[in-house]
Every structure is written in structure tokens, then in C-alpha cells.
Amino acid sequence: MRKIDIFDTTLRDGEQSAGVNLNTLEKIEIAKQLERLGVDVMEAGFPAASKGDLEAVKLIANTIKNSSVTGLARANEKDIDAAWEALKDSAEPRLHVFIATSAIHMKYKLKMTSEEVVERAVHAVKYAREKFPIVQFSAEDASRSDLSFLARIVSAVIEAGATVVNIPDTVGYSTPAEYGAIFKFLRENVPNIAGVKLSSHCHDDLGMATANTLAAIQNGAEQVEGTINGIGERAGNVALEEVAVALHIRNDYYQASSRLKLSEFKRTSNLVSKLSGMIVPANKAVIGENAFAHESGIHQDGVLKEKTTYEIITPELVGVQSNKLVLGKHSGRHAFKNRAYELGFELSEEKLNAAFVVFKDLADKKKEITDEDLFAILTDKQTES
Ligand code: KIV
Numbered sequence: 001m002r003k004i005d006i007f008d009t010t011l012r013d014g015e016q017s018a019g020v021n022l023n024t025l026e027k028i029e030i031a032k033q034l035e036r037l038g039v040d041v042m043e044a045g046f047p048a049a050s051k052g053d054l055e056a057v058k059l060i061a062n063t064i065k066n067s068s069v070t071g072l073a074r075a076n077e078k079d080i081d082a083a084w085e086a087l088k089d090s091a092e093p094r095l096h097v098f099i100a101t102s103a104i105h106m107k108y109k110l111k112m113t114s115e116e117v118v119e120r121a122v123h124a125v126k127y128a129r130e131k132f133p134i135v136q137f138s139a140e141d142a143s144r145s146d147l148s149f150l151a152r153i154v155s156a157v158i159e160a161g162a163t164v165v166n167i168p169d170t171v172g173y174s175t176p177a178e179y180g181a182i183f184k185f186l187r188e189n190v191p192n193i194a195g196v197k198l199s200s201h202c203h204d205d206l207g208m209a210t211a212n213t214l215a216a217i218q219n220g221a222e223q224v225e226g227t228i229n230g231i232g233e234r235a236g237n238v239a240l241e242e243v244a245v246a247l248h249i250r251n252d253y254y255q256a257s258s259r260l261k262l263s264e265f266k267r268t269s270n271l272v273s274k275l276s277g278m279i280v281p282a283n284k285a286v287i288g289e290n291a292f293a294h295e296s297g298i299h300q301d302g303v304l305k306e307k308t309t310y311e312i313i314t315p316e317l318v319g320v321q322s323n324k325l326v327l328g329k330h331s332g333r334h335a336f337k338n339r340a341y342e343l344g345f346e347l348s349e350e351k352l353n354a355a356f357v358v359f360k361d362l363a364d365k366k367k368e369i370t371d372e373d374l375f376a377i378l379t380d381k382q383t384e385s
Pocket residue numbers: 013098138139140141166168169170171201203
């Protein structure tokens with residue numbers, strides 16, 4: 001069974017979500033929860049971005065003991081020095097250095113030739129390796145880069161000392177087949193790649209971040225980067241809970257797993273949502289409020305007979321107490337009777353059927369029937385002669 005490293009970037013790429021600004025105490029609280037969740041690496045911030053970011057990364061690096069802590073740096077000495085200042089006392093100082101490699105980024109953003117980009121990347125990695133035992137290099141916008149150029153720069157940074165190479169789908173442009181093929185291509189065409197960890201980093205602009213990440217794993221990625229609840233730039237990063245739970249549930253297919261304590265997901269999700277102010281949609285996979293809720297009569301009947309009819313994930317797996325049978329206009333007699341029993345009513349079949357008719361009538365007028373509604377209906381029928 002392959003073990004995939006989980007690299008959490010909630011505190012860096014996640015914090016780049018529009019409108020999100022976490023203070024140091026909030027970051028520490030999240031970092032401690034990420035440690036409980038068991039992430040292998042957490043990216044605590046971008047130390048060169050501000051004094052506050054540097055101090056937060058430093059505090060996290062000095063507090064967290066069971067996950068490796070890293071910080072982001074552009075490929076220049078000033079950024080790398082700031083990251084060293086923040087990370088030098090951590091248990092395993094690790095740098096994440098990046099430069100863009102796509103023609104669009106090199107021409108319009110960096111205004112550099114590809115030759116200059118390789119030179120800058122190699123110098124940055126060599127400079128970083130004078131201090132950091134572990135250096136990860138990211139080729140920003142890798143998925144829109146020329147593949148032979150990508151292979152060339154990847155080989156050059158490995159030669160310079162990078163031991164983890166990240167291949168970001170920075171703008172969420174790739175399809176699963178394309179993204180997976182990049183990993184395969186690099187494994188087959190970079191001569192010095194043996195022993196180097198390839199990492200995926202997917203954004204969700206076209207809603208394919210989870211599929212792309214899983215495709216990378218199938219094609220040799222040994223580390224995946226993402227955030228809790230999928231927060232991040234624009235449409236966000238890949239949601240780690242989706243990737244880790246997909247690996248767990250479809251272990252038969254992926255033959256790979258993470259080391260995460262999956263039962264910490266709900267708590268982690270709630271904390272990140274509360275502190276970031278980013279609300280989790282109710283229908284969000286794995287940790288949304290409705291992820292374990294059943295409304296229709298057919299589904300409720302199935303779940304009451306045997307949970308696996310409509311539940312592929314147990315709520316307990318991700319730290320949710322139990323599933324929920326929501327009573328509404330689609331609900332059937334089975335779920336209604338079940339809830340009446342749970343509320344302590346033992347009515348005759350005839351009275352239960354009469355109560356069910358009243359319930360259906362009310363459900364046509366109201367979105368969701370509460371326990372208080374049911375209590376009133378059932379008490380009425382119970383006391384009726
Ligand atoms: O999306 C991206 O390319 C990034 C890099 C800085 C790794 O976040």
C-alpha cells in the first residue's frame with residue numbers, strides 16, 4: 001500500500017482566499033488542529049509577505065512538533081532569508097521555493113527568458129540548500145508549461161538539491177488525463193528523478209481539483225497539497241478531506257492511503273470555517289451539513305433497512321456523530337414512524353397513519369418539519385379519542 005504525504009496549505013494558499021485574514025492566534029489554533037489531524041507537512045505562511053506572516057510562521061514552526069512546518073519563498077535570496085529567519089528553529093527546516101515556468105507567466109509576469117528562469121531557479125535552490133535540509137521546488141503554472149522545458153527545469157533543480165518537486169495546476173486548467181500524464185512524463189523523461197518526491201497542487205477553477213489530484217496519485221505523485229474545506233485563491237484549492245476520504249473509501253482502486261486521522265476532519269473543517277469566515281456549503285462532499293442527511297422516502301427507507309444502501313461513507317469516519325433523516329415532503333411512512341418512536345410515542349397503527357396524513361399536509365407547506373412540529377402532531381393524535 002503506497003502512503004501519500006499530505007501537505008496542507010490552509011494557512012498559506014487557503015489564507016489567500018479573498019476576504020480571509022487570520023491573526024496569529026487563529027493560525028496557531030488551526031496549526032494545532034492540523035497537527036492533530038496528522039498532516040505530514042503544513043505550510044504556515046509566506047514569511048517575506050509581511051512581518052506578521054514571518055512572526056506567525058516562526059511561532060508555528062516552534063510550536064508544532066509532529067508535522068513538518070514549511071514556508072513559501074519566491075526564487076530570490078531575500079525571500080529565502082526571511083523564510084530561514086522564520087523556520088530555522090523548527091524540528092526539520094523545510095523551504096518551499098517557486099518560480100513560474102509557463103510561457104505566459106515568463107513573458108508577461110516575470111519578463112524573463114526561459115534560460116533566465118532556469119538560472120534563477122537553480123541559484124535559489126542552491127542558496128536555500130546552504131541552510132535548509134529539505135527544499136521543495138514548485139514550477140508555478142506547470143500544467144500550462146511546455147513539457148520539455150518543464151522536464152529541463154525539474155532536472156536542473158534536482159541537480160541543485162531539491163528533493164521534492166511540486167507540479168501545480170495553478171489556474172485549475174488541467175483535466176485529470178492531462179494532469180496525470182505530466183507526472184508520468186516527468187517520471188519517464190527526467191534522468192535524475194529517482195528518489196525525488198513529486199507533488200501535486202490543484203486549484204478548482206473548473207471543479208476538477210479532486211479528480212486531478214487523484215490522477216496525479218495514480219501517475220506517481222507521492223505528496224498532495226491542498227486545504228481544509230478547499231479554501232484558497234479564486235475557486236480554491238483541492239479539498240484535502242475529499243482526497244483523503246476518496247483514497248480511504250476507494251482503496252481497492254487507488255491502492256494508496258494517507259496517514260491522516262480521518263475522524264478529525266469534521267472538527268478541523270468547523271474550526272477553519274469559523275476562523276476564516278468561509279461558510280461550508282451544505283452539500284459539500286464529505287463534511288457538508290447534508291453529506292449524511294437523507295430526505296426522500298425511498299432513501300430513508302433504504303437507510304433504515306441497511307445503511308450501506310445509500311451511505312458509502314460512515315459519518316463516524318470523518319467525526320460526524322450520526323446520519324440525519326430529515327423529515328420533509330419527500331419522506332415516507334417508515335422514517336416518520338421511526339422518528340415518532342425515537343420521540344417516545346407508541347401510537348396504534350391507525351393513529352400513526354392519521355398523524356402521517358397531518359404531517360404530509362404540513363410538509364407540503366414547510367421546508368423541514370422540526371421535532372417540535374412532530375411532537376405537536378403526535379400529541380394531538382395520541383390524545384384524540
Ligand atoms: O498555485 C500555485 O502555483 C501555488 C504555488 C506558489 C505553489 O500556490
